Amino acid sequence: MIKDRLKIALWLSIGMFFVPTIVWAQVIITGTVSDSYGPVIGANIIEKGTTNGVISDINGDFKLQVSNTKKTIIKVSYVGYKDKEIPLNGKVKFHINLEEDSETLQEVTVVAYGIQKKETLTGAISSVKTDALLASPNASVANSLAGKITGLSSVQNSGQPGAEDPKIFVRGVGSLTEGGAAPLTLVDGVERNFYQMDPNEIESITVLKDASATAVFGVRGANGVILVTTRRGTDSRAKISLSSSVGISQIAQWVEMSDVYTYAQLYNEQERNDGREEIFKPYDLDRFEKGDNPIMYPNINWRDYMVKTASIQAQHNLNLSGGTDKIRYFVSVGFLYQDGLLKDFGTNDSYKYKRYNYRTNLDYSMTKSTTLKLGIDGIVGDRQEPTNTNIWKDLSISQPFSGPGLVNGKPMTSKEHYSSILYRNPFIITYGKGHSNNVANTMNLDLHLVQNLNFITKGLSVEVKGAYNTDYSVITIRRGNIETYTPYFESEINGSELNVGDSDFNYNIVHRISGINSKDSWEQNNNRGRNWYFETNARYNRKFNNHNMGVLSLYNQNKKYYGPCAKVRG
CATH class of the missing domain: 2.170.130.10 (TonB-dependent receptor, plug domain)
Structure with missing residues (x-):
């Protein structure tokens, strides 16, 4: 048995020794790249299927080391010229002539x-x-x-x-x-x-x-x-295009924040190091760690509580184009909707945006040499945002114990003995406090007349253009004030002392208004502006053999008007 194994091992060793080893030899190819005018400087010469390549020098020459196989192909390219692929077929020297890409140049x-x-x-x-x-x-x-x-x-x-x-x-x-x-x-x-x-x-x-x-x-x-x-219409049959896209927006990454128990421990350590009394008592730390009383001792991740996982963006467009040799048209209407990442909680104090776009471009050939172009377009945008413009900052620096959020539909703040270290409660200062709507309406009108003067001399034309632009915006700010509530232990209301070592206790939520529920108010600012533009020009464009000549004489002017800003309060 052992002898048989030794024989097998010996034959394998001999076989491996005689197995042919394939070595891919390398070969250097040279050549010149030129066009109808002479050498092409900076042309790309690449071994197809690899990143191995060089560029031609000032004389159009190149030198490239490639694999010596029958399947090797080199690809030669240059801006404004057609790409060329050349198989080696055993050759090592090439003269490559590139052809101009007339479609690109024209x-x-x-x-x-x-x-x-x-x-x-x-x-x-x-x-x-x-x-x-x-x-x-x-x-x-x-x-x-x-x-x-x-x-x-x-x-x-x-x-x-x-x-x-x-x-x-x-x-x-x-x-x-x-x-x-x-x-x-x-x-x-x-x-x-x-x-x-x-x-x-x-x-x-x-x-x-x-x-x-x-x-x-x-x-x-x-x-x-x-x-x-x-875009403008062309002399063709009517074309209708409908496009829709729906996307999702997400926050890529948040910086991880500490939980309430870790925060309280570190804050107490800070106070001890500075020689001050600890804010969080052992009973507070115990409640934070166990999380058995989320109203009196909350542990809120405000980002998760107030920010959506994802929001929707939708964009739709319908356009129609076509025409005849006399009149050509392009008509487009579009709608965009963006939802914000801030949750609503039924107060409508969140981010939203709606936009309406419309455009009509008409080209009318009045005669063979006269064309009248008309354009009408506009944008109507409605942007909504909370009155608290620092919401993202507040979410990052508010403490996890600053409140339990909504409890039975009531916005809650934290215990009063935390007031000395509380920054602010992002929920209380955002929801129910109001929002603003900015509605901006822009409309533009263009009128453009082109007169071809080829009957005088070829390439001569005159143009007259006029444009009128107007914009109007209304910013409405709605402010509100809601009742907020602070929870209290039942023993605190009865006047008895709380046994901090006893975890078996009852509590009631005592509704205490932290402020006056004042009447809601609103404010509206109206802004308007308009301007007009005028242009006239005469141009001469002519090609003589291989020479191009262009002459332009132009005059333009514009004037802007600023309307009064109106402010209304209620």
């Missing part, structure tokens, strides 16, 4: 007061289309630009429903203040805010980043320019 991009083909662009310009904006369903479309445009940064300071608009900077903060570093924002050529627009209405967003791209705007374009172009 694509037009919105620039200052017009459009331009990508192949003729010299300034630093980036743009995103509708699909990219819809990929991330943000309540504020400005937040969808983060990470999609090089050189653009956005800072969002709040996640409150209806207050999520970020601060946007193009190539950093170039002024002494953040307000002075904000870029100029134009919607269809008129200075407007686009943050609360429905992304389904937007055709593209273009960011002009350097001096050559923003020069026509003068000093107002010093911090960059954001151009928003809305």
